[in-house]
Amino acid sequence: MRILPRTVSATVYTGFLVLLAIAPWIFSVIDEPFYLDLLSRGLILAVAALSLNLILGYGGMVSLGHAAYIGIGAYCVGIPAYYDFYNGWLHLGLTVLVSGLFALVTGAICLRTKGVYFIMITLAFSQMVYFTFVSLEEYGGDDGLVIYLRSEFPTWLSMDSPVALYYWIFTVLLITLFFIHRLVHARFGRVIVGSRFNEDRMQSLGYSTYRYRLSCYVISGVICGIAGMLLGNFTSFISPEMMGWTRSGELIFMVVMGGAGTLFGPLVGTAAFVFLEEFLSRITIYWHLIFGLMLIALVLFGKGGIHGWLSAFDSEEERG
Template identity: 60%
Template sequence: MNASDILTPKGLIAAAVILLLAVMPVLTAIADQAFYLDIATRILILAIAAVSLNLILGYGGMVSFGHAAFIGIGAYAVGIPIYYDEYSGWLHFPLAIAVSALYALITGAISLRTKGVHFIMITMAFSQMVFFLFISLEEYGGDDGLLIWSDSEFVDGVDVDDPTTFYYLCFISLMGALFLVHRIVNSRFGRVIRGSMSNDKRMKALGYPTYGYKLTAYVISGAICGYAGALMGNFTNFISPEMMGWTRSGELIFMVVLGGSGSVMGPIYGVLSFLLLEEFLPDFMDLFSKDAGIYWHLPFGIILVLVVLFVRGGINGLLDRWNR
């Protein structure tokens, strides 16, 4: 993105969103509203997961309905070592990335031999297998979940238990994920992935082993999402198999599509819109009728369906048209 891109309505909005996220701890401290910092932290973590999904969905056309499994694996990579009194973040985060990448390699090697709805269903099937695996592990809480009684520990002076410190760890991680995905999709490797989404047979005819390229992208995506899961484990201090269910994967897909798949800022817009609607829509409905907020899922679903049907390219596509 060059200077001319930034000085457009779309570029200014993107810069404003990033700036707002950067100063959120200051704003919440001034307003004495720590609750909103928690919401913003959750937005950052899920945005990292959405960015990872966008790499394969938006640029590679791989609709994974089991991406939440990586979040769960990453979170358990924090919770299980802490259960055995291993508190080092230098163990937790590499373990989350490595196990998620290995899971992506094994499942991706099988899933990517299929296409379309078959790929969607097989990724969901693998995710449900992991879901039921952790339910069966009674040692780690099973269906009741696992309490994480301590945060990951890094170097002295870096207290992840401090909300502001942890927030900026998540913010820097999101910026790093955005930069990494941006560099990947604009590299020769990324051009092959995008070309494969448009016309896989043509790319193979040109001599590119697209299966290997797509598998590599799938593994990178899983590793990034596993990292987001490790952050989520530190944030919630509680993990359960429920966080890797197929409905959570569906929410991630909605976030990416809502914001605009195949765009740099789309995942952030999608997560921001999704979570803010989820958080404040019930209270807004209560203003018109008492207890109406308990039915917030209905207008929420309608809004999402209308955006998908009539706002081509999601929020990012809407900004593109405004730009022109």
């Protein structure tokens, strides 16, 4: 059992997680509660990015419709709350069920295609969900829905205060990181990674790759749904805007910026994204332009994203 991280990148990530763990305390000391909000939102997006990374980074399935699951998760809180059902287990169970089913049905169709067709069909399905919620007048349609109370859990699991909600999100993030870490090194994950590089070869080795990829797609959808459930609780106002295709694009940006197919890449990518969005937009209203230029630079020069830069400092034999 080793205690201290061995590589530069692992040291940075460990430090980052420790900072996240004590962040509410720091923000209360410097009396800046706004940053806790910013961080909470960032970590929710990080969970969504981690889930996208599972299919995009490890599995090579580029989905441009992943924000649909954020919306599904959020409405799995919003719609029961509209009828005064606030039980948190109900919200969580419903989120897992609906996002899992949606991923199973749409994934079964999407995974019959490859490359650009896969991108387009995932986009099409997410737009279907988007316009479905736009047209649901009962639940606010375009205007969205206000959630008056957060999901109710037993006292020790309560998410009622901002700090409690933050730790809820942080715990989900840690569980997701650990789960994905185990998953990609287990037999299942090896099949997913192998299929990304050479699906034909995997089939001739005896793997029915479609089943494995579909299962991976469902797991990813469920995790992203849970991120949506957290976002619904966090914003307490939900609208179809949450699942627009631009949000799906931003999730891809976070994954690629941090380093697709790496465990911590999406986390640091999301952190960078939220930071840039927040601070660039304070400097200039044309921040999207700077953002776009950075994206181009990243694609041209930044092989492996932020994780790639960090691991360049790791010594040769410890990398991997």
